[in-house]
Amino acid sequence: MISVMAGLATAAILFIVTVGLSLIFGTMRVINLAHGTFYMLGAYLVTVTFGAVSSRALGFTVMLLVSAAIVAVVGLLIEVLVLRRLYGSDHLLQLLATWAILMILDQVAIMVWGPQNFTAALPRAFNGSVQMNGQQFPQYDLFLIGVALAIALALWLILQRTRFGRLVRAAVQDVELIRVLGVNVNRLYTQVFVVGTFLAALGGALMGPATSVGPGIDMNIIVEAFIVSVIGGLGNIWGAAIGAIIIGLFQSIGNLYVPELASLAPYIVMILILVIRPHGLLGKVEG
Amino acid sequence: MKKRWKGIMTVAASLALAGVLTACNTAASSGAGSDGNTAGNSSDSGGSTSSTVTVAAITSLTSSISDLGVPGYQAEELAINQINASGGLLGKKIKLIKFDDAAQPNLGAQYADTAILKDHVNAVFGPVSSAVAAAIEPIAAQNHTLVFFHTSNDISLTTTGFTKYAFQVTPNTNMESTAIALLFKKEGWTKIATISPNYSYGHDTIANFLKMLTKLGVHYTLVSQQWPQLGTTDYSSYISTILSKHPQAVFSPVFGGDLVTFAKQGIQYGMFQKTNFVSMMDPTVLEALGSQAPVGAWGYSRAPFFAIHTSDMTNFINAYKQAYNQYPDAWAILAYSAVQTWEYGVKQADSFDPDKVADALSGATVPTVRGDIKIDPSTHQAEVGEWVGQVAKSSQYPFAIWNHITYFSPSQIMSTGQ
Numbered sequence: 001m002i003s004v005m006a007g008l009a010t011a012a013i014l015f016i017v018t019v020g021l022s023l024i025f026g027t028m029r030v031i032n033l034a035h036g037t038f039y040m041l042g043a044y045l046v047t048v049t050f051g052a053v054s055s056r057a058l059g060f061t062v063m064l065l066v067s068a069a070i071v072a073v074v075g076l077l078i079e080v081l082v083l084r085r086l087y088g089s090d091h092l093l094q095l096l097a098t099w100a101i102l103m104i105l106d107q108v109a110i111m112v113w114g115p116q117n118f119t120a121a122l123p124r125a126f127n128g129s130v131q132m133n134g135q136q137f138p139q140y141d142l143f144l145i146g147v148a149l150a151i152a153l154a155l156w157l158i159l160q161r162t163r164f165g166r167l168v169r170a171a172v173q174d175v176e177l178i179r180v181l182g183v184n185v186n187r188l189y190t191q192v193f194v195v196g197t198f199l200a201a202l203g204g205a206l207m208g209p210a211t212s213v214g215p216g217i218d219m220n221i222i223v224e225a226f227i228v229s230v231i232g233g234l235g236n237i238w239g240a241a242i243g244a245i246i247i248g249l250f251q252s253i254g255n256l257y258v259p260e261l262a263s264l265a266p267y268i269v270m271i272l273i274l275v276i277r278p279h280g281l282l283g284k285v286e287g
Numbered sequence: 288m289k290k291r292w293k294g295i296m297t298v299a300a301s302l303a304l305a306g307v308l309t310a311c312n313t314a315a316s317s318g319a320g321s322d323g324n325t326a327g328n329s330s331d332s333g334g335s336t337s338s339t340v341t342v343a344a345i346t347s348l349t350s351s352i353s354d355l356g357v358p359g360y361q362a363e364e365l366a367i368n369q370i371n372a373s374g375g376l377l378g379k380k381i382k383l384i385k386f387d388d389a390a391q392p393n394l395g396a397q398y399a400d401t402a403i404l405k406d407h408v409n410a411v412f413g414p415v416s417s418a419v420a421a422a423i424e425p426i427a428a429q430n431h432t433l434v435f436f437h438t439s440n441d442i443s444l445t446t447t448g449f450t451k452y453a454f455q456v457t458p459n460t461n462m463e464s465t466a467i468a469l470l471f472k473k474e475g476w477t478k479i480a481t482i483s484p485n486y487s488y489g490h491d492t493i494a495n496f497l498k499m500l501t502k503l504g505v506h507y508t509l510v511s512q513q514w515p516q517l518g519t520t521d522y523s524s525y526i527s528t529i530l531s532k533h534p535q536a537v538f539s540p541v542f543g544g545d546l547v548t549f550a551k552q553g554i555q556y557g558m559f560q561k562t563n564f565v566s567m568m569d570p571t572v573l574e575a576l577g578s579q580a581p582v583g584a585w586g587y588s589r590a591p592f593f594a595i596h597t598s599d600m601t602n603f604i605n606a607y608k609q610a611y612n613q614y615p616d617a618w619a620i621l622a623y624s625a626v627q628t629w630e631y632g633v634k635q636a637d638s639f640d641p642d643k644v645a646d647a648l649s650g651a652t653v654p655t656v657r658g659d660i661k662i663d664p665s666t667h668q669a670e671v672g673e674w675v676g677q678v679a680k681s682s683q684y685p686f687a688i689w690n691h692i693t694y695f696s697p698s699q700i701m702s703t704g705q
Contacts, residue, residue: 002527002530002531002556003524003527003528003531005527006523006524006526006527007524009521009523010521010523010524013521110349115348115349115350115353115357116353116354116357117354117543117544117547117575119547119548119551119575119576121577121578121579122551122555122579127555128555129555129556129557135527135530135531135556136555136556136557137555137556138523138552138555138556139555140555141523141555207520207521210521210548210551210552211520211521211548211551211552212520212544212545212547212548212551212575214544215349215350216350216518217518217520220518220519220520221520248524251524252523252524252527252528254524255513255524255525255528256528256531259511259512259513259514259528260512260514262513262514262524263485263514263515263516
C-alpha cells in the first residue's frame with residue numbers, strides 16, 4: 001500500500017515534466033533536450049532564490065507559480081530567438097540547438113549558484129505525515145499527487161474546451177492543414193513552448209524542497225522523461241500519464257521484490273514496449 | 288511505417304547523443320578551467336628548482352561529489368597558506384595549483400601528467416573518487432612523485448595497487464565497514480537491511496560489512512538490500528520498501544548530497560524512529576540539513592570536528608571558519624592532515640626529494656590535527672580510527688551534531704579488518 005503510494009508520488013513529478021515534453025513534441029515536432037534544464041532552473045529558483053520565503057500553503061504555492069513563470073519567460077525568449085529559426089530544418093539541427101541551450105543554461109546555473117548542492121526546508125504546511133494502514137506517508141507526497149491530478153484535469157479542460165486547445169489538437173493531427181486554414185502557427189508554437197517550459201519548471205519547483213538541488217539533476221530527469229514519453233507514446237498527454245504511472249510503480253514495486261533489477265526496470269519496460277508497440281502505448285503511427 | 292521508425296530512431300539517437308555529449312561537456316569545461324591555472328603556473332617554471340615548490344590538488348570541484356572535493360581543497364589551501372605565512376617549508380614558499388577531475392578517471396590521469404611533467408609538482412593531493420585515485424597512482428609512481436589520498440579510500444590503493452610514493456590518511460573501505468559491523472555487534476542488531484549506491488564503493492563496503500558481521504559471530508538476517516543509483520533524487524520507493532520489511536537496523540553507505548535527499552524524504556516516513564539507520568551523517572550532511580536533521584539516526588564519520596577535543600583542532604576550526612565562513616567537515620580535516628603528513632615527511636627528510644620523504648614517512652608517527660597517526664610501512668595506510676554517534680539537536684551549533692559518541696580505534700578496525 002505504502003509502496004504503491006510512493007510509486008504514485010514518483011509518477012506525479014514524472015507526469016508533470018513529461019506532459020510538457022510531450023505537448024511540445026506533439027505540436028511542434030521538436031525533441032527538446034533542454035526540457036530537463038528548465039526543470040532544474042525551477043528547482044533552483046524555489047530552493048535557493050526563494051528559499052524560505054514562505055512556509056504557508058498559499059505563499060508556497062505562489063512561490064511555485066512565480067518560479068515556473070520566470071522559467072517560462074526564459075522559454076519564451078529561447079523559442080523566439082532560437083527555435084523559431086529552425087522549424088523548417090532537419091531534426092538533427094533542432095537537437096543540436098536544444099542541446100546547446102542545455103549546455104549554456106547548465107553553465108549559467110553553475111555561475112549563478114555555484115557547483116554545490118542546496119537543500120531547502122519543506123514548507124511547514126506540508127511537512128508532516130498521515131497515517132495509512134499504520135504506516136506514515138508524507139503529506140508532501142500527497143500534495144504532489146494532488147497537483148498532478150489537478151494539472152491533468154486542467155490540461156484536459158484546456159485541450160477540449162478552449163480555442164487554444166482545439167488548435168493544439170489540430171496541430172498534433174496535421175500542422176500543414178491548419179497553416180493553410182490561416183492559423184498563426186508561429187504564435188501557437190510559442191504558446192505551446194511556454195506552457196511546456198512552465199510545466200517542466202513547475203515539476204522542478206515541486207521536487208526542489210523534497211530533494212537536494214545541484215548540477216546534473218537535469219540529466220537524470222530528461223532521461224526519465226524520455227523513457228516515460230517513449231512508453232506512453234511521444235506527443236500524447238494521456239500516454240505521459242500512463243507512462244509515468246507505469247515507471248513509478250515499477251520502481252517502487254520492483255524494489256520490493258527484485259531490488260537487484262529495480263534500477264533497470266524503466267529501461268526493460270521501455271524496450272519491451274518498443275518491441276510490442278514501437279510507437280508507444282498511446283502514440284499514433286505517423287504518415 | 289518508414290516515418291514511424293524515423294521518429295523512434297530520432298529519439299534513440301538523441302538519447303545516445305545526450306550521453307556522449309555529457310562526457311564531452313564536462314571534459315571541455317574542466318579542461319578550460321584548469322588551463323588557466325597551468326598556463327599561469329608554467330610561466331614561472333616553478334618546480335623544486337626555484338625558490339618555490341609546487342604541489343597539486345587533483346580533486347572533484349564540480350560534479351555530484353564536489354561536496355567532498357571543495358572543502359578538501361579549501362583546507363589544503365589553508366594549510367599551504369599557513370606554511371607560507373610561517374616562513375615556508377625548508378625556506379621555500381609552497382605554491383598550490385588545482386585541477387578539477389569532475390570525478391572522471393581519464394581527466395584525473397591527464398591532469399596528473401600535466402601537473403607532474405609540466406608543472407613539476409613535488410606532491411599530489413586528492414581526489415574524491417577512488418576510480419580517479421587508481422588512475423593517478425601509477426602515473427605518480429612512474430614519475431617518482433608523492434601522492435596523498437585523503438578522501439578516496441578503496442583498499443586496493445594501498446594493497447594490490449601499493450606504490451612507495453602513495454600514502455593513505457583516511458580509513459579504507461574495509462576499516463570503515465568494520466567499524467559499522469562492530470557497532471551492530473555492540474548494539475545487538477541482527478535483523479538488518481542495507482541500502483547502498485550501485486557502484487564499486489557501495490558494493491565493496493556492503494560485502495565487507497557482511498563478511499565482518501559473520502567474522503564477529505553475529506548471526507544476522509538480511510531482510511532487504513537496495514541499490515539506488517548515485518545521484519537519485521527520489522528515494523521514496525526505497526524507503527517504503529525497507530520499512531515494509533521492519534529491520535532493526537539499516538546500514539547505508541549513501542553519502543553527501545544523496546544522503547541529504549534521503550534524510551529529508553526518510554523523515555517524512557518516520558524512518559529514523561522506526562529503525563536504527565546508520566549512515567555517513569557527518570557535518571557536511573548535518574549542516575546542509577540544518578533544522579531538519581534526522582534526529583535518532585546514527586552517523587559515522589572519518590573525522591567529525593565536534594568529537595575531537597584538542598587545542599590543535601580548536602585552532603583549525605577557528606582558522607577554517609575565518610577563511611571560509613563554515614565549519615570544517617571530515618573532508619576538510621582529512622585533506623588538512625594530508626598536507627600535514629607531507630610537511631612532516633619533508634621536515635624529517637630535510638629534503639623535498641620524493642624518495643627520501645617516502646622513506647621518512649614509512650613507519651613514522653605523524654602529528655596531525657586529528658591526532659597522531661602512524662603510517663604502516665608495508666601499505667602506507669595510516670592507522671586511523673572511525674567515529675560513530677547518534678544524531679541529536681545541539682544548542683551549540685546551528686545544526687545537529689551527535690551524542691552517544693563511540694570511537695573505534697585503529698587497532699579495533701584494522702586487526703579484525705584485514
